Amino acid sequence: xxxxxxxxxxxxxxxxxxxxxxxxxxxxxxxxxxxxxxxxxxxxxxxxxxxxxxxxxxxxxxxxxxxxxxxxxxxxxxxxxxxxxxxxxxxxxxxxxxxxxxxxxxxxxxxxxxxxxxxxxxxxxxxxxxxxxxxxxxxxxxxxxxxxxxxxxxxxxxxxxxxxxxxxxxxxxxxxxxxxxxxxxxxxxxxxxxxxxxxxxxxxxxxxxxxxxxxx
Amino acid sequence: xxxxxxxxxxxxxxxxxxxxxxxxxxxxxxxxxxxxxxxxxxxxxxxxxxxxxxxxxxxxxxxxxxxxxxxxxxxxxxxxxxxxxxxxxxxxxxxxxxxxxxxxxxxxxxxxxxxxxxxxxxxxxxxxxxxxxxxxxxxxxxxxxxxxxxxxxxxxxxxxxxxxxxxxxxxxxxxxxxxxxxxxxxxxxxxxxxxxxxxxxxxxxxxxxxxxxxxxxxxxxxxxxxxxxxxxxxxxxxxxxxxxxxxxxxxxxxxxxxxxxxxxxxxxxxxxxxxxxxxxxxxxxxxxxxxxxxxxxxxxxxxxxxxxxxxxxxxxxxxxxxxxxxxxxxxxxxxxxxxxxxxxxxxxxxxxxxxxxxxxxxxxx
Numbered sequence: 001x002x003x004x005x006x007x008x009x010x011x012x013x014x015x016x017x018x019x020x021x022x023x024x025x026x027x028x029x030x031x032x033x034x035x036x037x038x039x040x041x042x043x044x045x046x047x048x049x050x051x052x053x054x055x056x057x058x059x060x061x062x063x064x065x066x067x068x069x070x071x072x073x074x075x076x077x078x079x080x081x082x083x084x085x086x087x088x089x090x091x092x093x094x095x096x097x098x099x100x101x102x103x104x105x106x107x108x109x110x111x112x113x114x115x116x117x118x119x120x121x122x123x124x125x126x127x128x129x130x131x132x133x134x135x136x137x138x139x140x141x142x143x144x145x146x147x148x149x150x151x152x153x154x155x156x157x158x159x160x161x162x163x164x165x166x167x168x169x170x171x172x173x174x175x176x177x178x179x180x181x182x183x184x185x186x187x188x189x190x191x192x193x194x195x196x197x198x199x200x201x202x203x204x205x206x207x208x209x210x211x212x213x214x215x216x
Numbered sequence: 217x218x219x220x221x222x223x224x225x226x227x228x229x230x231x232x233x234x235x236x237x238x239x240x241x242x243x244x245x246x247x248x249x250x251x252x253x254x255x256x257x258x259x260x261x262x263x264x265x266x267x268x269x270x271x272x273x274x275x276x277x278x279x280x281x282x283x284x285x286x287x288x289x290x291x292x293x294x295x296x297x298x299x300x301x302x303x304x305x306x307x308x309x310x311x312x313x314x315x316x317x318x319x320x321x322x323x324x325x326x327x328x329x330x331x332x333x334x335x336x337x338x339x340x341x342x343x344x345x346x347x348x349x350x351x352x353x354x355x356x357x358x359x360x361x362x363x364x365x366x367x368x369x370x371x372x373x374x375x376x377x378x379x380x381x382x383x384x385x386x387x388x389x390x391x392x393x394x395x396x397x398x399x400x401x402x403x404x405x406x407x408x409x410x411x412x413x414x415x416x417x418x419x420x421x422x423x424x425x426x427x428x429x430x431x432x433x434x435x436x437x438x439x440x441x442x443x444x445x446x447x448x449x450x451x452x453x454x455x456x457x458x459x460x461x462x463x464x465x466x467x468x469x470x471x472x473x474x475x476x477x478x479x480x481x482x483x484x485x486x487x488x489x490x491x492x493x494x495x496x497x498x499x500x501x502x503x504x505x506x507x508x509x510x511x512x513x514x515x516x517x518x519x520x521x522x523x524x525x526x527x528x529x530x531x532x533x534x535x536x537x538x539x540x541x542x543x544x545x546x547x548x549x550x551x552x553x554x555x556x557x558x559x560x561x562x563x564x565x566x567x568x569x570x571x572x573x574x575x576x577x578x579x580x581x
Contacts, residue, residue, distance in 0.1 A: 061567075062567075065563055065564075065566075065567040065569065066516075066577065068294075068559075068563055069556075069559050069560040069562075069563035069564060069577065070520070070556060070559075070560060070577060072294065072298070072353075072556070072559060073291065073294050073350075074298060074350070074351055074352070074353045075330075077334075077347075077350055077351035078330065078333065078334040078337060078351040081334065081337035081338050081341055081343060081347075081348075081351060082333075082337040082340075082341075082403060082404075082407075084341050113454060113455070114450060114454065115404075115454060115459055118337075118402070118403060118404060119333075119337070119403070119404055119407055120333075120404045120405075120407035120408040120410075120411055121447065121450060121464065122407075122408060122411040122412075122443060122447065122464055122466065123329070123330070123333060123407055123410075123411050125446075125516070125519060126446060126449075126450060126514070126515040126516045126518075126519045127516040127519065127520075129450070130514055130515070130516055
C-alpha cells in the first residue's frame, strides 16, 4: 500500500478522491455504453457490407472465369490494359463520442459505363464488359467497407480502452483508496482511544493528587 | 515487313484458283479435330491434370509439353492452346492458293486490329513490354516479328507512324483516329476508328464477283450483323441520349441495315428488340435464350447465342462446295471453336464450374 499519513486532512482528501473516482467511473461507464450502442450500429452496417462484398467478389470471380474461358486470357489482358485508371478517395475525419475516426469517401464512383471504360465497345465482348462492371462494383463496396471497418476498429479500441479504465477505477483505485481511508480511520480511532486513556489517567492522577493535598 | 503484299508467303505449287491441294490437306487436318465424345470425356475428368493427360496423343500434345514444363495449370494450358491456334493458322496460310489467301487474310484481319489495339492500349498506359507481349495473338497478317517491332515503339504516335511507314492497310484509320485521340486523350475513339475501318476494308476487299468471294462475304456479313446486334442489345442498358449511337454501327452486314440498327437501338426494351427481330435470321436464336437472359440478366447470354449461330453458319459453308474457300474458312473457325471449347472445359475444371454450366458455354457443332 502507498505510504499514507494518517491525518484528518489526509482522510478528507482520500474521501474526496473516492468521490471523484466514482464520478469518473460513472462517466466512463456511460461513455462505454454509448460507444457500445454506436459500435453495434456500425457492426450491423459492417456485416451488411461484408456480405455484399463477399457476394460481389464471388459473382465477379465467376464472371472472370467465364470471360477467361470463352474470350481467352489474351482478350482480357488486352481489355484490361485500356481500362486502367486511378481511384480518387477523399480522407477526412470526424469525432464519435470524442473518438477521432477517419472518414473515407469516394471522390468519383469507380463504376463506369461500357462507353466510358476506356476501350471501344465494338471490340470487346459483353462478357468482358460485364466482368469489368462487376469488379468496379467490388471497388465501390471496398471503399465503403474501408470507411466502416476503420470506424468499427477505432470504436472497438476505444471501448477496450474505456473498459480498462473503468476496471482500473472499480477494482484497483477505488478499493485502494477505501483501504487507505479505512487505515487512516483506524489509526485516528486508535489515537483517539489512546488520548482518551491518557487523559483519563492524567485526570485520575490529578484527582488522586488533589485528594492527597486535601488529606495532608 | 510481311503484310504489305500477300504474295510473299510460301504457297502451294497449285494455280491461283486451284483449291484441290489445299482442301485435301485441310480435310486431313479436319479429321483430327476432337470429337464430341472426346470433349464429353474431358468434361467428366476430375482435374486439370487428368484432363491434360487425356489430351496426350491429340494435335495439342507438343504445345502442351512445351507450355507445361513448369507445372500443369489452366493458364499454361491456355498458352499451349493459343500457340497451337497460331501455328495452325500459319500452317494453313502456307499452302493456300493466292485467292484463298486473299480471302482468308481478309477474314482474319480482325486479329491484326485486335493486336494493334492491344499495342495502342499498352503504349497509352505506358505498360512494360513483357506485359504487352502477353496480350498479343499473331493470328492475322501481322507476324510475331511485325508485332514485336510495333510493340517496341515508344508511344501511340510512334505506333501510328510505323503503321504509316509500313503502309499497313489500317494506317489511314490510325491516322484519322490519332487526331481525335490527340484532341480527347481517349483511346476509345481510335479503337472505334479501327473497328469501323476493318469492316469497311473487308467489305470492299470482298466485293468482287465469284462464288468464293460470295462465300467469304457471307461470313463477314454474319460476323458484322452479330457485332451490330450485340451493340443494339448493349445500348438497351445505356443512356442513349448521351451517346452517338450511329458511330457504333459497322458496315458490311447483310440483314442488319443501318436503318434497322437505328430503329432497334432506340427501342425501349429488350422485348421490343426481340419482337422486331422475329422474322430475321437472328430472331429465333435470340428468342431461344430469352428466358435464360431473364434468369441471368446478362447481355452475354444473347452474345453467346449469336456466336453459336455464327459458328454453325460458318462451319456449314464447307458443305456447299468441296473445291471452294468454304473448306478452309470452315476449318479455321472450327479450330478456333475447338480451342475455345477446350479453354472453357479446362478453366471450368480449374474453378470448379458445374458440368452443366460448362456444357452451356460450349458451342458443339
